[in-house]
Amino acid sequence: KRRxxxxxxxxDAPGMNGAVRAVVxxxxxxxxEAYGVYEGYEGLVQxxxxxxxxxxxxxxxxxxxxxTLIGTARCPAFRxxxxxxxxxxxxxxxGIDALVIIGGDGSLTGADKFRSEWPELLSExxxxxxxxxxxxxxxxxxxxxxMVGSIxxxxxxxxxxxxxxxxxxxxxxxxxxxxxxxxxxxxAFVIEVMGxxxxxxxxxxxxxTGADFVFLPERPPPVEWEKQMCSIVSKHRKxxxxxTIVIIAEGAxxxxxxxxxxxxxxDLLSNxxxxxxxxxxxxHVQRGGNACAYDRILSTLQGVEAVKAVLESExxxxxxxxxxxxxxxxxxxxxxxxxxxxxVAELIENKKFEEAITMRDAEFAE
Ligand code: F6P
Numbered sequence: 001k002r003r004x005x006x007x008x009x010x011x012d013a014p015g016m017n018g019a020v021r022a023v024v025x026x027x028x029x030x031x032x033e034a035y036g037v038y039e040g041y042e043g044l045v046q047x048x049x050x051x052x053x054x055x056x057x058x059x060x061x062x063x064x065x066x067x068t069l070i071g072t073a074r075c076p077a078f079r080x081x082x083x084x085x086x087x088x089x090x091x092x093x094x095g096i097d098a099l100v101i102i103g104g105d106g107s108l109t110g111a112d113k114f115r116s117e118w119p120e121l122l123s124e125x126x127x128x129x130x131x132x133x134x135x136x137x138x139x140x141x142x143x144x145x146x147m148v149g150s151i152x153x154x155x156x157x158x159x160x161x162x163x164x165x166x167x168x169x170x171x172x173x174x175x176x177x178x179x180x181x182x183x184x185x186x187x188a189f190v191i192e193v194m195g196x197x198x199x200x201x202x203x204x205x206x207x208x209t210g211a212d213f214v215f216l217p218e219r220p221p222p223v224e225w226e227k228q229m230c231s232i233v234s235k236h237r238k239x240x241x242x243x244t245i246v247i248i249a250e251g252a253x254x255x256x257x258x259x260x261x262x263x264x265x266x267d268l269l270s271n272x273x274x275x276x277x278x279x280x281x282x283x284h285v286q287r288g289g290n291a292c293a294y295d296r297i298l299s300t301l302q303g304v305e306a307v308k309a310v311l312e313s314e315x316x317x318x319x320x321x322x323x324x325x326x327x328x329x330x331x332x333x334x335x336x337x338x339x340x341x342x343x344v345a346e347l348i349e350n351k352k353f354e355e356a357i358t359m360r361d362a363e364f365a366e
Contacts, residue, residue, distance in 0.1 A: 013163025015295030022303020047090030156340030
C-alpha cells in the first residue's frame, strides 16, 4: 500500500485540521495508508513516535478545531543538510515517499528543496549502510504536494489561503465589539491586525467594518498622510459618526519604509483632533479559534485534491501547490507561486509600490 505523510508547518491556521482530516481520509479511501508527521519538520527529523499511522477515526471531529492538532514547530535542524538526511532516512524506514505539507511559503520551499535533494540523500544513506539498496530503489522519487495554510493570505497564485477567512471573521467580530464601546464614549480606536508583510487582513477588515482609515504595507499612504488621515477622520465626525476606527496592518510603513506605529497614529488623533483614543493590538486571537465554514470547505476540497495530485504525480512534473482561483480548486507549480510571492515582497522593499499592487491585482485577475 502506498504511504502518504501529512504535516503542518509554520504558523498554525484555522482549517489546518480540516486539511489533515481530508488528506487522511482521502488517502484511506484511495487504498493508501496515511501517516501524520507531528511537530512539523521536527517530526521528520526525529522520526520515531512523531510519525504515526492515522486511521479514519483518528481525525474524527477535527473539521472545526482551531490550531493544528498534529503540532507545528520551527525546525532549524531541517535547514541543515544533515537534518534533511535524517528526515529522508526516517521516511524510508516508514516506507513513506509522498508528503502533503500544509504551511506557508517558507515551509513549502523547504519541501521542494528536500524533493530535489532526495536521490542524493538516498544514495548517501545507502553508501553509509543506513538503508538498504532495495529500500532506496523502491522509493526513488519523493512526491511533494503543498497546501497553503496561513491567516495572512500572502501567497501568490491562490485567491485564499486556508485560515484567512476565519481570521478575517474574528477580526470583524472584535472590531464590532470595540465599535460598541467606542460609540458609547465617542472614542477613537487604533487597531493593529496581523498579516506580516501582507495587508489583506487589514484591508478586508477595514472594508467589512467600515473603518475610517486603513494602513497597508503594499500601498503606503501619501507623504502628507498625517494631514490626510486627520482631515478624513474629522470629516466623518462632522457627518455624525460617534466613533473612529483606524486599522493598521502590523507590517505598515510609510513611503520610506519607516514603520507606522499605532502610538504615532494615536498621538495624532488625540493631540490634533482632541479625540479620546485607545490602542488595541488584537494579537493571537486572530489566529486561534475554530475554522469558519469557508475554511472547512476549502481545506476539505483541497485535501482531496492534494491526494489526487500525489497519486497522479510523475517524477518529471514540478511539485504542485493546491490553489483556489475563481472558486475552482486547481494546481499550480509550487516554485512559481513562491517566486511570485517573493517578487511582491522584493518590489515593496525596493519601494516599487505601484508595481507591487499591479502584481497583486494581476493575480486576482487570473
Ligand atoms: O503568519 C501568521 C502570523 O500570525 C503573522 O500574521 C504574524 O506576523 C506572525 O505569524 C506571528 O508569529 P508568532 O506567532 O511566531 O509571533
